[in-house]
Structure formats: C-alpha cells, structure tokens
Amino acid sequence: xxxxxxxxxxxxxxxxxxxxxxxxxxxxxxxxxxxxxxxxxxxxxxxxxxxxxxxxxxxxxxxxxxxxxxxxxxxxxxxxxxxxxxxxxxxxxxxxxxxxxxxxxxxxxxxxxxxxxxxxxxxxxxxxxxxxxxxx
Numbered sequence: 001x002x003x004x005x006x007x008x009x010x011x012x013x014x015x016x017x018x019x020x021x022x023x024x025x026x027x028x029x030x031x032x033x034x035x036x037x038x039x040x041x042x043x044x045x046x047x048x049x050x051x052x053x054x055x056x057x058x059x060x061x062x063x064x065x066x067x068x069x070x071x072x073x074x075x076x077x078x079x080x081x082x083x084x085x086x087x088x089x090x091x092x093x094x095x096x097x098x099x100x101x102x103x104x105x106x107x108x109x110x111x112x113x114x115x116x117x118x119x120x121x122x123x124x125x126x127x128x129x130x131x132x133x134x135x136x
Contacts, residue, residue: 038131040117051133069093071118076110
C-alpha cells in the first residue's frame, strides 16, 4: 500500500514539474536601446526620429516633412571615434516616415551616429543641418 502511495505521489510531482516546464512563459529578451536624434531643420522642412541600437548595426527611424527635397544621412562611429559606415534615405520631396539600417559590424557596435540633412542644390547635395546621437 505504501508503494502505491509513493508511486502516486511521485507521479503527481512529475506531472506538476512537467506542467511547469510546458506552460512557463519564455524569458523575455531586453529590447534594443533607442535614443532620439536632434530635430534637423531647413526653413520649414525638418527631420526627426530615433536611433535603435543593435549589436552590429543601427536602425534610423525617421519622419521627414519636406517643403523641398531633403536627404537624411547617418554615419556610425565606434567608441574610439573611428568611422564605421554611412547610409541614407532616398530623396524625400514631401512627407515621409521610414527606416533605414546602417552597418556597424565590430565588437560593441556603434557608439555614436552623426545625422545630417542635405538639400538638392542644382543637382548637388548641400549639407544644411547636422546632429549627433549617442548609444544610451
């Protein structure tokens, strides 16, 4: 009789352990940090957004309100201030929200991003505003 009680208890404990493993929620991963970049302006046009910091790249989430064509560019630098990579949006000649990715493939990834906007000046890009964003 004690053997059957012990077996029943062992079975109940095993079932409870299995249920805990089966129905336990997976561990949540921390979201990638993000930081705003400065509002960049030219006349009535502006660009505003966020940098999302990943291990080997950054995403530039932006919103541009353009009264003339603007190009948003982002350049990544490591913790020593060494250049890593540059990428940019397409020319935006109205209002647009989008994302582009900039490579930062080195241990630790990018430490800072230099953000610039250009206007189309007789088919030549001309820098009109700039700012920095730093990894939080």
